[in-house]
Amino acid sequence: MTHSASAAHHAPVDHHPSADPRRWAALALICVAxxxxILDVTVVNVALPDMASDLHLDRATLTWTVTAYTLCFGGLMLLGGRLADALGARRTLLAGLAVFTAASLVTGLxxxxxxxxxxxxxxxxxxxLLSPAALSIVTTTFHGPERNKALGAWAAxxxxxxxxxxxxxGALTDGPGWQWVFFINVPIGIAVLAALPALVPARAPQPARLDLPGALLVTAGTGLLIYGLVEAGDSGWSDAATLLPLAAAVALYAGFAAVERAAQAPLMxxxxxxxxxxxxxxxLMLIATALLIAYFFLGSVYLQHVQGLSPLKTGLLFLPVAVATxxxxxxxxRLLGRVGSRTVAATGMAIAAAGSLPxxxxxxxxxxxxxxxPAFVVATFGLGTVFVTATTTALGMIEHHEAGLASGVVNTFHEVGGSIGVAVVSTVAAxxxxxxxxxxxTNAFTVCxxxxxxxxAVALGLVPRGKPQMTGGPHVH
Known part of the structure; x- marks a missing residue:
């Protein structure tokens, strides 16, 4: 799911260097990282009620526990891709993994x-930092048919x-406690950090300009947007505490657009x-992710707070939902090549709407x-079709040389969509x-x-007619 625009600039087309015998072991460790x-996008949802009880968290803080991660993940991902070019993919990957592992320990404590x-x-x-650098290593390490297999493993x-x-x-929260949804990353992260340098060769960095102002503007703008949406649940939509951050978000987005137009090497x-x-x-990616993460968020709180289910039972209930997706x-x-993107996208969203009605x-x-x-299963089955359609439409209906840029755009909207979706339903379901x-x-599910x-309806007018043809470029998960 997470890829950088920089991935398209790697990997020779005609000349393939000698295959590194360590490449499959390296791929296994990179996939673990x-x-x-990806686990940390949803792993906290089931733990939220226990976290709220132990740490005396209010609704706004619970919402930020989910959205702060996806906000920074999505908002800084393109900058992470540029850093992988400028500093070297292996160095950036190891730095990102070290930061993520240390942060997991701090969060659990x-x-x-x-x-x-x-x-x-x-x-x-x-x-x-980690994800775009990891994808860059995968795309430069594997070639020909092997690359498709490697990218397939990444997507899985x-x-x-x-x-x-x-x-x-659910299992960790019901067992050793919610802290372990974060602690579990620590030994795994340390083990991967210790093993990766011996398996991934260092490559010379490529000259790359860093658009730090752009990254800060778009991340701050999205942060203010989410703050305003969350604040509306407490202060109301017409209160200054809601309107001012929303207005500031619009101003920062305008500033981001101006910076990107003027930059020699724009972030986006x-x-x-x-x-x-x-x-x-x-x-499509924005809406589908917003709805899916919103369902996980609302469902986890509803099942434990209203129905009184344990975290483990709540987690088990989401298994059919995951299978349906x-x-x-x-x-x-299978259908995209037969009926085209527009039909699949519109039908998938219609199925999601029908599933949400109960x-x-x-x-x-x-x-x-x-x-x-059953409602969740139907709705998320529809969303599953939309995720694939979003990716294949963006990457399969444009020129090959634009695939990396398109991948970066779509993946950014994936992470940001999750943040916005949780912020909106948290406010409505306050x-x-x-x-x-x-x-x-029920009000929040009505919004969904x-x-x-x-x-x-929008998909019928926005999604182009025709059948996408994948170019073999970067893929999203």
Whole structure:
């Protein structure tokens, strides 16, 4: 899921150097590191009620526990890709892994909100350094048919990581405690840090300009956007505490656009948004991720706070949801070449909307197995088709030399989408999260249903006709 635009600038086309005998062992370790990053997007969701109880966290802090990580991961990812070029991919990967591992230890040791959120931010920074550097190493180490196999393994890690997160999070929270959803990264991170230098050869860095102002502007702008959305749940939409950060976010986004137009080596080539396939792919990825992570967030709190389920049972309940998402993705990969992106995207969003409808009528006495679970399965099956469509549309309907740039755009929207989705539903469901009121949850699920329905209609007009042809370039997970 996470790739940098820089990945497209690596890997010779015609001349392939001698294969490194250590490459498959290196790939296995790199995939382990990437798995940790993806796991941490969802692993905290099931642990949230226990964290709130132990650390006396309010709704806003719970929301930031999820969004701070994905915000920094997505907002700084393109800068991480440029750093991999400028400093060398191996050096950047090891630095990112060291930061992520240390931040995981700090987060697990947190005794209050400040340390918890600081640790999550640092985890996101480490992930933004590690992931694009790791993909760069994969694309430059493997060639020909081997590269497709390696990228397939990378994509499988992304697909399984989010699903495994809720199950592992539930097992650890129910067992040794919520702190272990972070502590588990520490021994694994140390082991990978110790082994990787012997398996991944150092390569000379490439000259690269760093657009630090652009990275700071877009990350700060998104942070203020999320702050405003979360604050609306406490202060209301018309309060200055909500409107001022939202206005500041708009101003920072405008500043980001100005900086990118003037930069000699922009972090994000905004001209990519004039490419309809890229714009469509980014939109689909934003909405699909926002809805999926929102379902994990709302479902975890609802099942434990309202239904009284344990963290482990909550994690197990999400297993069919994860399977449904994977099945949707698999079906879409087969249908795209037959019926085209537009039909698959619109149908997938319509299925997600239909699946969300029963969630709008939940009651405190609703059966989890007859009500919430089947609805989640249907909705996420639809979203699974949209994820694949977003990627293949953005990368399969543009020129080969633009695939890296398009991949960076779509992956940034993936991470940021998760942050925005959780912020919105947290605000709408504020009463449910704070007091267990069922109305708060049904209101939030209503917003999800409407968002999916509107997105289905938008997809009919925005997604280009035709069937995508994948170029073999970077892929998202």
């Amino acid at each position: 990437q798995f940790m990053l 947190a005794g209050g909100a400040a340390v918890l959120l600081g640790g999550r931010i640092a985890q996101g920074v480490g992930a933004a 890690i992304g697909a399984s990581g989010s699903a495994a997160g809720v199950l592992i999070g 080539d905004l001209r990519m948004f004039t490419r309809r396939p890229v714009l469509a792919g980014a939109f 994977g099945l949707g993705a698999h079906l879409a990969s 969630l709008t009528r939940l009651t405190a006495d609703s059966s989890v197995y007859a009500g919430l679970l 009463s449910g999260i704070e007091s267990g009121s069922i109305d708060g949850f 249903a409407l968002a999916a329905a509107v997105s289905a």
